[in-house]
Amino acid sequence: MTRTPLLPLELGDARIWIKAECLQQGGSFKLRGAMNRLLLLSEAERARGVVAFSSGNHAQGVAIAAKRLGIAATIVMPADAPAVKRDATLAAGARIVPYDRATESREEIGARIAREQGSALVPSFDDVDVIEGQGSAGIEIAEQLGASPDTVLVPCGGGGLSAGIALALPDAQIMTVEPCGWDDMARSIAAGEPVPVIEPAPPTRCDALQTKLVSPLTLDALRDRGARGIAVTEGEIETAMAFAMRQLRIVAEPGGSVALAAVLAGKAGPISDRTVVVVSGGNVDPALYAEILAANQAAPATR
Structure with missing residues (x-):
């Protein structure tokens, strides 16, 4: 497991911190829970x-952890x-079973395979040990910060x-961030119960965040922990990707x-020198990444 860096970032008069989980082994935070x-x-x-079952990041985390422990995945x-x-x-040695996310349930397919093989099911988030x-x-x-x-x-x-970090940092304000139209966690927090994504869900490039119902x-x-949710647009996400490369030299x-x-x-409201932003993954298709960088050449104005 890599102890990922906490990178300083100057924004206007404030210095905030970036937890670069995109530099974790497997390219995202997922190895932590899988291992x-x-x-x-x-x-x-x-x-x-x-x-x-996973669109990719949890898949890599499980595959890497399984390979290291000599477990078939x-x-x-x-x-x-x-x-x-x-x-x-x-490449990490896992076997992939493809499915159609529009017409099939990955949960049902995963549960069926686990029953047939007698294997342990490793959910991407709905599991105490993973969290x-x-x-x-x-x-x-x-x-790394020297304080909460x-x-x-x-x-x-x-x-x-976000739940794992909330449990680890009980004195911190946790803000969950999701793509617009996929902000089911924000709406679930407000409602006090799981609320599904409203269909038809809008297209998003955030394949890692396309969860239609939270646990x-x-x-x-x-x-x-009193968390609150925020939603961001596709344009704002692309701007952030380009900013991360140009200002932080990281691929997000x-x-x-x-x-x-x-x-x-x-x-996000007021920021301070004890504000931390998690960049959770860096596994992006090279062609898509190049397209986004080319379309977002101007750096956004800092606060």
Whole structure:
């Protein structure tokens, strides 16, 4: 596991901090939760293998953790997942079972395969051990900052990372950030119960955040910590990706950039030198990345 850096970023008169989980092994924070979950399997469970479902980042985390522990891994992955994520998952030794995200349920497919193989199912966020593993990023943040942050902005799909950080940093204000139209966690926090994405969901390049219904497990952890949600547009996300490359020299995928997008767009409220922004992943298709950088050549005005 890599202890990812906490990078300083000057924005106007304020200095904030970027937790660069895009530099984690596998290109995202997902290895944290996957490794914690797999380390807790018994020898008998390891021998029967594991099954996971993911658009790519959790897939890579599980595949890498399984390879290191000598465990066979099967990943249910959407057929339209970015090639860079699919190829990396295969390179780590996992078997991929494709599915159509528009017409099929990855949860149902994963559960069926797990039953047939007698394998352990490793959810991407709806699991206590996975959430605790993701929370190690929050522990690192406090250690690196030398104190508990005032605010942490976290990209949110199912909420495993944001819930884990909320549990690790009980004194911090947690802000979940999602793409517009996919902000089911924000609406679920406001409603006090899981609220699904409104269909038809709008197109988004944030493949890592296309969770249509959050888990009561992650929702309860965030509500108990008084978290609030923010939504950002596709344009704001692309601006943040380009900004991350030019100002921080890091590659951030669309889903990994949403928290930075919220700050740059002025949606996060007051910021301070104890504000932390998580860039959660950097697994982006090279052609798409080049297209976004070319279309966003001007750096956004800093606050």
